[in-house]
Amino acid sequence: MTTFHAPPLAASVMTEYYRQYLAVAVFVGAALVMVGAMLGVGALLRPKRPQPEKYITYESGSDPFGTFGQQNVRYYVYALLFVIFDVETVFVFPWAVNADHSGLGWFGFGEIAVFVLILVAGLGYLWRKGLLSWA
Amino acid sequence: MSHALAFDIWGGWATTLAIKTVIVMALIPLAALILGYTFLLKMMSHMQSRLGPMDPGGFHGWFQLVGDGIKFIQKEDIVPAGADARVFKMAPAVVVLSTFLMFVVLPAGPRIKVVNLDVGIFYALAVSSLSVIGVLMAGWASSNKYALLGALRAAAQLIAYELPLVLAVVGVVVQAGTMSLQGIVVAQQTHGIFGWTGLGSPFILTQFVGFALFMVAAQAELTQPPFDMPVAESELVAGYMVEYTGFRFLFFFIGEFGTAFVYAGLAATLFLGGWSIPHVTGGAADVLGPIVLFVKIMIVAFLMFWARFTYPRLREDQLQALAWKWLIPIALINILVTGALKVAF
Numbered sequence: 001m002t003t004f005h006a007p008p009l010a011a012s013v014m015t016e017y018y019r020q021y022l023a024v025a026v027f028v029g030a031a032l033v034m035v036g037a038m039l040g041v042g043a044l045l046r047p048k049r050p051q052p053e054k055y056i057t058y059e060s061g062s063d064p065f066g067t068f069g070q071q072n073v074r075y076y077v078y079a080l081l082f083v084i085f086d087v088e089t090v091f092v093f094p095w096a097v098n099a100d101h102s103g104l105g106w107f108g109f110g111e112i113a114v115f116v117l118i119l120v121a122g123l124g125y126l127w128r129k130g131l132l133s134w135a
Numbered sequence: 136m137s138h139a140l141a142f143d144i145w146g147g148w149a150t151t152l153a154i155k156t157v158i159v160m161a162l163i164p165l166a167a168l169i170l171g172y173t174f175l176l177k178m179m180s181h182m183q184s185r186l187g188p189m190d191p192g193g194f195h196g197w198f199q200l201v202g203d204g205i206k207f208i209q210k211e212d213i214v215p216a217g218a219d220a221r222v223f224k225m226a227p228a229v230v231v232l233s234t235f236l237m238f239v240v241l242p243a244g245p246r247i248k249v250v251n252l253d254v255g256i257f258y259a260l261a262v263s264s265l266s267v268i269g270v271l272m273a274g275w276a277s278s279n280k281y282a283l284l285g286a287l288r289a290a291a292q293l294i295a296y297e298l299p300l301v302l303a304v305v306g307v308v309v310q311a312g313t314m315s316l317q318g319i320v321v322a323q324q325t326h327g328i329f330g331w332t333g334l335g336s337p338f339i340l341t342q343f344v345g346f347a348l349f350m351v352a353a354q355a356e357l358t359q360p361p362f363d364m365p366v367a368e369s370e371l372v373a374g375y376m377v378e379y380t381g382f383r384f385l386f387f388f389i390g391e392f393g394t395a396f397v398y399a400g401l402a403a404t405l406f407l408g409g410w411s412i413p414h415v416t417g418g419a420a421d422v423l424g425p426i427v428l429f430v431k432i433m434i435v436a437f438l439m440f441w442a443r444f445t446y447p448r449l450r451e452d453q454l455q456a457l458a459w460k461w462l463i464p465i466a467l468i469n470i471l472v473t474g475a476l477k478v479a480f
Binding site: 019020022023024026027028030031032033034035038039042043045046047048049052054055056057058059060064078079081082085086089092093095096097098099100101103105106108109112113116120123127132133 | 148152155156159160163208209210211212213214215216217227228231232234235236238239249250251252257277278279280281291294295297298301302305308309312313314372377378381382383385386455456459460463464467470471474475477478479
């Protein structure tokens with residue numbers, strides 16, 4: 001990589017861009033077709049003898065009791081942390097692609113180091129507060 | 136410009152894409168079967184002295200997989216009375232979909248690829264997380280306590296492994312200067328080790344920390360032991376899969392092993408040089424590339440399954456602690472060190 005510049009938005013570039021993501025869309029269709037085809041073939045071959053007992057919820061052989069209790073979602077603090085750090089990773093990638101000295105160079109490295117260290121400081125604070133232990 | 140960009144997409148390109156799509160549709164179940172047979176049935180039987188899968192058909196139990204297939208075909212398609220039928224039926228398709236979308240960006244040669252997205256590795260890791268939505272749908276819609284617990288564990292697990300997985304890759308992206316998987320392969324092919332180009336420069340040499348983080352996180356993503364808490368057959372029976380029968384259960388199997396294949400492929404591509412052979416380019420690379428990639432995938436998969444058959448299961452909170460107190464800080468240090476070295480040299 002020699003210089004850091006945005007690619008020209010020529011028609012051919014845009015065509016290539018659309019083609020790539022059209023291929024992704026085609027694969028979404030392909031996955032659904034394969035699932036549908038296998039289930040269709042399966043429907044022709046498999047037996048179907050409905051008995052009420054077959055549709056009881058499985059609880060290791062005993063009759064199911066009650067409904068779902070409330071779940072104590074203990075890891076919600078992790079979930080909040082996760083969102084913050086997940087967004088961080090999105091910002092790291094654009095720097096990563098242009099990290100070398102002909103790209104963003106030491107300026108970019110300084111910026112990303114400050115960015116990462118601020119988040120690490122936050123992580124360290126939470127660690128110190130004991131939020132990374134099972135509450 | 137508007138003429139050209141929206142409608143110049145047909146012609147030879149569409150035919151090529153159709154052929155590629157059919158090949159990948161055949162390849163994904165095949166990949167799942169190869170990994171399932173070689174590792175789950177045979178390697179596990181040898182390592183854990185399991186006699187069952189070594190018996191059917193005589194020599195080394197070669198008939199076991201065929202027998203399993205016949206069994207799956209014979210099973211009734213059961214939707215439990217309490218289940219949310221529509222979501223329950225859709226969930227396995229979402230899991231398979233995520234596997235399909237990951238295959239799109241994995242290159243096997245200079246021209247043996249479906250597409251070469253600019254954001255390749257970022258895209259691959261993003262769509263791999265889709266499977267967790269399928270798992271949550273399955274666990275919730277089953278209306279089963281085991282299934283719900285399994286699904287919640289799977290969601291908790293995502294929070295733990297996703298960041299180390301993505302951050303581990305940043306080092307490779309910094310070194311290669313691109314997120315495109317094809318670009319990462321070429322970067323490893325064309326550089327050398329202190330001027331010696333006999334092996335190219337596989338990034339495992341400079342990014343060994345990244346490789347180790349990636350493998351640990353991938354193991355958690357694949358819900359393989361020691362991180363198989365969401366399926367934990369000895370406590371949650373099979374977690375979110377407990378109510379599934381027949382082909383719908385098989386889809387989870389294809390999703391699991393197909394994804395294991397792609398992850399082994401991603402690790403091989405990011406860290407071991409992918410399809411590349413130094414100094415081999417053009418048509419020869421197109422012929423040899425898929426073979427080289429397959430061998431590397433099997434080597435990486437061997438490591439994954441070796442760990443799977445060896446270690447006991449951790450607790451969910453132990454995984455969280457491992458991820459947040461060890462993997463993420465190490466990954467961030469790795470990024471900064473790699474970045475500084477990249478700018479300096």
